Amino acid sequence: MPSIxxxxxxxxxxxxxxxxxxxxxxxxxxxTLCAGCGHDSITAALxxxxxxxxxxxxxxxxxxxxxxxxxxxxxxxxGAHGFNSVHGRMPAVATGAAAANRGLYYIGISGDGDSLSIxxxxxxxxxxxxVRMLYxxxxxxxxxxxxxxxxxSADVGSKLKKGEENRMAPIxxxxxxxxxxxxxxxxxxxxxxxxxxPILKAALKHRGLALVDVISPCVTFNDHEGSTxxxxxxxxxxxxVAQADLVPPAEEILAPIGAKGVTTIAMHDGSLVRFSxxxxxxxxxxxxxxxxxxxxxxxxxxxxxxxxxLDESVPDMHEMNNTTDTPLIQxxxxxxxxxxxxxxxxxxxxx
Amino acid sequence: xxxxxxxxxxFAFKLANVNGxxxxxxxxxxxxxxxxxxxxxSGKNLFPSNIQGLPTWYEIRVNKxxxxxxxxxxxxxxxxNAQTYARDIKExxxxxxxxxxxxxxxxxxxxxxxVTFLGVPFAQLCVEHFRESRERILMKNIAYAGSLIALLxxxxxxxxxxxxxxxxxKKALLESNHKALKLGYDFAKQNFECPxxxxxxxxxxxxxxxxxxxxxxxxxxxxxxxxxxAAWYPITPATSVMESFKSLCERYRKDPQTGKNNFAxxxxxxxxxxxxxxxxxxxxxxxxxxxxxxPGVSLMNEFLGLAYYAEIPAVLVDVQRVGxxxxxxxxTQQADLLSxxxxxxxxxxxxxxxxxxxxxxxxxxxxxxxxxxKFQTPxxxxxxxxxxxNDWVVPRLTWNDDYRPDRGRVLSPxxxxxxxxxxxxxxxxxxxxxxxTLPGFSPKGAYLTRGSGHNRLGGYTELPEEYxxxxxxxxxxxxxxxxxxxxxVIESRRSTRGKGKGRTPFSLVTLGGCxxxxxxxxxxxxxxxxxxxYMRIRGFPFGAEVETFLNAHDVNYIVEQNRDHQLKSxxxxxxxxxxxxxxxxxxxxxxxxxxxxxVEGLLSALGKSEGEAARGLGGMPEALSGAEG
Ligand SMILES: Cc1ncc(C[n+]2csc(CCOP(=O)(O)OP(=O)(O)O)c2C)c(N)n1
Ligand code: SF4
Numbered sequence: 001m002p003s004i005x006x007x008x009x010x011x012x013x014x015x016x017x018x019x020x021x022x023x024x025x026x027x028x029x030x031x032t033l034c035a036g037c038g039h040d041s042i043t044a045a046l047x048x049x050x051x052x053x054x055x056x057x058x059x060x061x062x063x064x065x066x067x068x069x070x071x072x073x074x075x076x077x078x079g080a081h082g083f084n085s086v087h088g089r090m091p092a093v094a095t096g097a098a099a100a101n102r103g104l105y106y107i108g109i110s111g112d113g114d115s116l117s118i119x120x121x122x123x124x125x126x127x128x129x130x131v132r133m134l135y136x137x138x139x140x141x142x143x144x145x146x147x148x149x150x151x152x153s154a155d156v157g158s159k160l161k162k163g164e165e166n167r168m169a170p171i172x173x174x175x176x177x178x179x180x181x182x183x184x185x186x187x188x189x190x191x192x193x194x195x196x197x198p199i200l201k202a203a204l205k206h207r208g209l210a211l212v213d214v215i216s217p218c219v220t221f222n223d224h225e226g227s228t229x230x231x232x233x234x235x236x237x238x239x240x241v242a243q244a245d246l247v248p249p250a251e252e253i254l255a256p257i258g259a260k261g262v263t264t265i266a267m268h269d270g271s272l273v274r275f276s277x278x279x280x281x282x283x284x285x286x287x288x289x290x291x292x293x294x295x296x297x298x299x300x301x302x303x304x305x306x307x308x309x310l311d312e313s314v315p316d317m318h319e320m321n322n323t324t325d326t327p328l329i330q331x332x333x334x335x336x337x338x339x340x341x342x343x344x345x346x347x348x349x350x351x
Numbered sequence: 352x353x354x355x356x357x358x359x360x361x362f363a364f365k366l367a368n369v370n371g372x373x374x375x376x377x378x379x380x381x382x383x384x385x386x387x388x389x390x391x392x393s394g395k396n397l398f399p400s401n402i403q404g405l406p407t408w409y410e411i412r413v414n415k416x417x418x419x420x421x422x423x424x425x426x427x428x429x430x431x432n433a434q435t436y437a438r439d440i441k442e443x444x445x446x447x448x449x450x451x452x453x454x455x456x457x458x459x460x461x462x463x464x465x466v467t468f469l470g471v472p473f474a475q476l477c478v479e480h481f482r483e484s485r486e487r488i489l490m491k492n493i494a495y496a497g498s499l500i501a502l503l504x505x506x507x508x509x510x511x512x513x514x515x516x517x518x519x520x521k522k523a524l525l526e527s528n529h530k531a532l533k534l535g536y537d538f539a540k541q542n543f544e545c546p547x548x549x550x551x552x553x554x555x556x557x558x559x560x561x562x563x564x565x566x567x568x569x570x571x572x573x574x575x576x577x578x579x580x581a582a583w584y585p586i587t588p589a590t591s592v593m594e595s596f597k598s599l600c601e602r603y604r605k606d607p608q609t610g611k612n613n614f615a616x617x618x619x620x621x622x623x624x625x626x627x628x629x630x631x632x633x634x635x636x637x638x639x640x641x642x643x644x645x646p647g648v649s650l651m652n653e654f655l656g657l658a659y660y661a662e663i664p665a666v667l668v669d670v671q672r673v674g675x676x677x678x679x680x681x682x683t684q685q686a687d688l689l690s691x692x693x694x695x696x697x698x699x700x701x702x703x704x705x706x707x708x709x710x711x712x713x714x715x716x717x718x719x720x721x722x723x724x725k726f727q728t729p730x731x732x733x734x735x736x737x738x739x740x741n742d743w744v745v746p747r748l749t750w751n752d753d754y755r756p757d758r759g760r761v762l763s764p765x766x767x768x769x770x771x772x773x774x775x776x777x778x779x780x781x782x783x784x785x786x787x788t789l790p791g792f793s794p795k796g797a798y799l800t801r802g803s804g805h806n807r808l809g810g811y812t813e814l815p816e817e818y819x820x821x822x823x824x825x826x827x828x829x830x831x832x833x834x835x836x837x838x839x840v841i842e843s844r845r846s847t848r849g850k851g852k853g854r855t856p857f858s859l860v861t862l863g864g865c866x867x868x869x870x871x872x873x874x875x876x877x878x879x880x881x882x883x884x885y886m887r888i889r890g891f892p893f894g895a896e897v898e899t900f901l902n903a904h905d906v907n908y909i910v911e912q913n914r915d916h917q918l919k920s921x922x923x924x925x926x927x928x929x930x931x932x933x934x935x936x937x938x939x940x941x942x943x944x945x946x947x948x949x950v951e952g953l954l955s956a957l958g959k960s961e962g963e964a965a966r967g968l969g970g971m972p973e974a975l976s977g978a979e980g
């Protein structure tokens with residue numbers, strides 16, 4: 001995919017993070033997406049989140065499939081390895097890479113076409129496997145790269161630019177994730193950086209697969225009246241549900257656990273996610289209540305956003321497989337190969 | 352009464368059973384007992400794609416000279432399946448024997464005057480001596496094994512030891528197996544002349560050889576090569592590769608301190624995901640593999656193209672079965688050659704390895720990992736059901752502890768530090784391989800892996816020259832792999848003296864599991880005065896020796912198990928051998944090949960009957976006409 005290098009001069013007076021890096025250090029090549037594409041705003045939020053968490057860029061593995069959204073890895077963390085694979089198959093590649101080297105931050109970027117049509121199976125199974133990764137769906141309701149066909153997330157009645165109306169029920173990634181056991185489910189809006197950045201930070205710290213569905217208007221093919229994934233429609237119908245904050249491990253916890261409207265969940269590395277839930281009684285740790293709430297909101301045409309559900313208790317892929325803590329690629333060959341003696345012994349069993 | 356075979360350690364018999372009645376353990380016991388008597392033996396399981404009820408056969412060929420291809424000439428058939436009586440009786444050779452369950456009378460009309468019928472009331476004996484109905488069915492099989500001990504002169508002590516090893520701690524099972532064996536044995540001793548004219552006699556031909564199936568040997572290769580990530584989706588006949596790999600890992604790959612696994616075996620949701628995981632793991636730096644059969648390879652195509660183009664090591668074991676489509680899942684074929692050689696759209700070419708037996712499965716399995724990393728590309732190990740699921744007598748597998756994996760060109764952070772800049776697809780070595788870096792080690796080695804058009808620097812491109820530079824290098828890289836592929840095995844049956852000296856009119860060329868049958872056929876032909884040369888191709892891209900050999904012969908008959916002469920096509924496409932020199936000899940019904948089929952095929956290709964050949968063909972005809980493929 002085309003990419004254009006950015007001018008190298010850093011803006012003066014840039015703040016640095018714990019690693020001494022500026023936000024600029026988390027940027028990638030210049031985006032070649034359409035001006036105003038929602039995906040670019042998500043990139044910006046990601047850059048911010050990575051910078052704020054002081055993650056070493058080369059400890060990041062950026063994974064994607066095919067689509068405008070899947071081009072995103074080029075546009076952030078140029079110091080990270082990236083893998084732009086094939087359409088809909090990012091989850092398998094990420095799963096294999098994570099199996100081989102559990103020591104990296106895996107960031108999978110996908111589109112609604114990539115994940116909800118051709119890649120629905122792989123996405124579902126990565127969720128079931130609870131692969132430790134941030135899984136972003138840049139959801140615009142259309143296929144951008146192939147010029148505007150309906151995707152599986154288009155709402156009933158939503159219209160294409162030329163007026164064609166969608167009749168099939170949408171696949172909602174948040175519903176799907178919740179129903180098959182996702183341990184982290186969030187939805188956000190590319191235009192709401194305030195909300196998105198903390199969600200991404202929490203997602204990066206999650207022990208397991210963090211599914212983040214981001215409504216990301218396609219300004220070229222799906223940002224018009226009649227589209228339910230347009231900028232205006234989303235702005236109007238967004239309903240923040242659970243405002244989340246990530247509190248780093250070292251910091252003192254200011255909001256007492258159990259305070260009214262505040263829930264705190266501890267992440268694997270000791271950091272905390274502090275929820276201030278907006279609707280009365282919304283508990284982001286209770287799957288049984290989250291689902292009906294979302295359905296009820298959806299019925300009214302509303303788009304509930306925020307970190308909707310979080311469960312840190314489920315083992316991730318490595319725990320389920322009892323894999324050694326050392327990344328497999330670092331286990332020395334000497335302890336992998338049983339050697340000639342063992343083979344000789346084994347051969348006796350074939351006599 | 353026609354003459355029976357009187358050969359010692361030279362005969363074949365077949366066991367006709369009903370699938371799901373537990374005959375596999377009885378048949379395995381017989382096979383192993385013969386093996387332990389030091390006699391060369393081979394067993395072929397001809398089973399249906401069904402769990403219970405359909406006919407299934409197991410053939411055992413005993414041959415003191417070490418011939419292991421499938422025999423189609425049965426001296427004895429054990430007929431335990433009434434559904435197939437008619438067919439089984441027909442298959443006994445003249446002068447042969449039929450051992451059957453006489454609990455039920457055998458239709459008079461089926462009897463043959465040239466066959467001796469030996470009836471043992473197996474079912475009745477088992478009903479009398481065993482209480483549970485499942486046991487009565489299972490023990491019928493052990494009982495016929497007992498009769499065969501008497502009829503073929505199998506050593507009791509060998510069988511005894513095998514039972515001890517199998518059931519050692521399960522006393523009740525050991526006792527009932529013993530009882531059943533005795534029932535069959537005693538009945539045969541009391542009622543028939545034992546042993547039969549053909550029989551077994553201890554010899555020492557097996558040395559320290561082993562009896563092993565190809566799938567287990569392949570899994571052992573993956574273990575020894577240091578593979579840590581495996582992803583798969585169940586499919587016959589490849590499933591046991593991963594089952595073996597798993598049990599080997601459980602045994603050898605547990606961290607002694609923590610009890611944790613130094614491996615990850617992922618049962619994927621389908622083959623698309625399985626190969627995707629392998630590619631992800633290979634990209635991250637692990638040795639990774641998947642195993643599958645034809646239908647799985649079809650699904651993996653898109654990903655194989657990605658790994659080829661993005662230059663990511665991946666190992667794929669294809670245990671071939673009969674296609675097209677679902678085909679015949681429990682039958683054998685060599686029909687995935689072309690679809691593997693060129694798997695995926697666009698100009699794509701892969702490295703293939705063709706093992707002929709389990710010992711090579713082990714060796715080539717290790718080799719696949721080395722080649723995949725050395726050339727940064729997928730390597731496909733093409734085994735098949737016959738090799739993979741049947742037991743073969745092969746030399747003991749050995750291991751050289753000096754072996755270290757060939758990881759190919761991977762830049763370490765220290766090496767990267769010394770570079771002014773890193774570009775993924777530049778700086779190629781003499782094999783046209785460019786250095787890669789692994790994610791997570793150094794900020795300097797980061798790059799974006801892509802299956803879209805890229806230039807030498809790794810950047811996206813749509814410029815013709817830039818695109819072509821990369822794909823041309825990939826073609827060169829594929830060719831450069833040829834010297835690293837196991838070279839073809841070449842043998843001559845031709846006299847180096849006298850009339851035939853210096854003339855090389857014909858050869859038989861084959862691959863994989865056809866090896867044993869074709870070599871045996873060449874020996875038989877030699878005895879008939881029709882000597883030919885032999886070449887077994889062991890991988891793709893072809894080495895220079897392949898072309899030299901083919902060019903040195905007027906006609907090369909290419910023996911393979913598929914309808915569309917895929918090996919011949921690949922040779923025609925990938926070498927400069929004139930097409931007239933290549934003829935096909937095809938066998939693709941789904942069963943392992945027998946030497947007789949090859950002999951017949953060649954004689955008819957030469958336009959000679961077996962009789963004529965036996966009367967002496969003398970020198971070879973100048974122009975060989977015959978089978979066209
Ligand atoms: C096997 C395969 N089929 C079809 C395509 C063509 N294709 C490329 S991107 C795309 C859809 C992308 O849609 P989405 O994931 O929603 O991303 P967006 O472009 O909207 O961000 C399709 C169908 C392909 N690359 N591979
Ligand atoms: S087509 Fe749509 S999704 Fe693609 S870059 Fe343009 S605005 Fe973004």
